[in-house]
Amino acid sequence: MSRTSSTSSGLGRALVAVYGVFALAATARSLVQLGTKADEAPLAYALSAVAALVYVAATLGLAEVGPLPRRLAWAAVGFELVGVLTVGTLTVLDPELFPDATVWSAYGAGYGWLPLVLPFAGIAWLWHTRAVTHP
Amino acid sequence: MDGPLPLVVLVASLLFAAVVLVYVVLDRTPDWGLLGFAAVVEAATLVLLVVAVVQVGGVDLSGGGVVTLFGYLLAGLVLLPIGFLWSLAERSRGATAVLMVAGLAQAFVVLRVMAVWP
Numbered sequence: 001m002s003r004t005s006s007t008s009s010g011l012g013r014a015l016v017a018v019y020g021v022f023a024l025a026a027t028a029r030s031l032v033q034l035g036t037k038a039d040e041a042p043l044a045y046a047l048s049a050v051a052a053l054v055y056v057a058a059t060l061g062l063a064e065v066g067p068l069p070r071r072l073a074w075a076a077v078g079f080e081l082v083g084v085l086t087v088g089t090l091t092v093l094d095p096e097l098f099p100d101a102t103v104w105s106a107y108g109a110g111y112g113w114l115p116l117v118l119p120f121a122g123i124a125w126l127w128h129t130r131a132v133t134h135p
Numbered sequence: 136m137d138g139p140l141p142l143v144v145l146v147a148s149l150l151f152a153a154v155v156l157v158y159v160v161l162d163r164t165p166d167w168g169l170l171g172f173a174a175v176v177e178a179a180t181l182v183l184l185v186v187a188v189v190q191v192g193g194v195d196l197s198g199g200g201v202v203t204l205f206g207y208l209l210a211g212l213v214l215l216p217i218g219f220l221w222s223l224a225e226r227s228r229g230a231t232a233v234l235m236v237a238g239l240a241q242a243f244v245v246l247r248v249m250a251v252w253p
Contacts, residue, residue: 009227010225011228012229013227013230013232014230014233014235015229017221017233017236017237020221021240025210028210
């Protein structure tokens, strides 16, 4: 018998809340940036928008909204990890690359390193609640 | 924003998060006292929004600054209610901890409002 645990239950509930706050913050920030000064730093603001979508997807996936939520959560959290590591490394090596800060700049140092910690927490939680086969 | 109101809301939000932490540690489920505390923080945030609306005309804020300011204030209004809805649907330590996340996010929002206000 194969059984998966809910990703939105117990500790997962708090994790969804943290992801939800990031989804709200990143989406709002991105809308303000694109709405008021899109031409100032197009690459940074496009990246902000992508990050916002990733956080929204991770929140919905972990909260078990929609079809195939676990697959959505894995994809979003995986993308998030690659994103924060890539953008973090690029911004540390070449600070001029993005004229305005994004949530993933310098590995999320501007947000208390939470953007770096979150994908690991998400992956750990998805792994912890994965399907376990009971003989 | 003149007066101690933003600071009061900030401290109240942090205090709320701290009280929730005690609930989580003791594995207590949220009760009416906690809900009442959140309601006070919520009402104070609403007053903060009204004060901002009244005083914003008299301060030097660029267009982006005004949008940012009210974005944060509106976020401050929805954080605790959404947090409670998400938290109360389940009885567990993790679900109670959701309120701590909401309280800390509320404090961060107020901090940002204080920073944006010239």
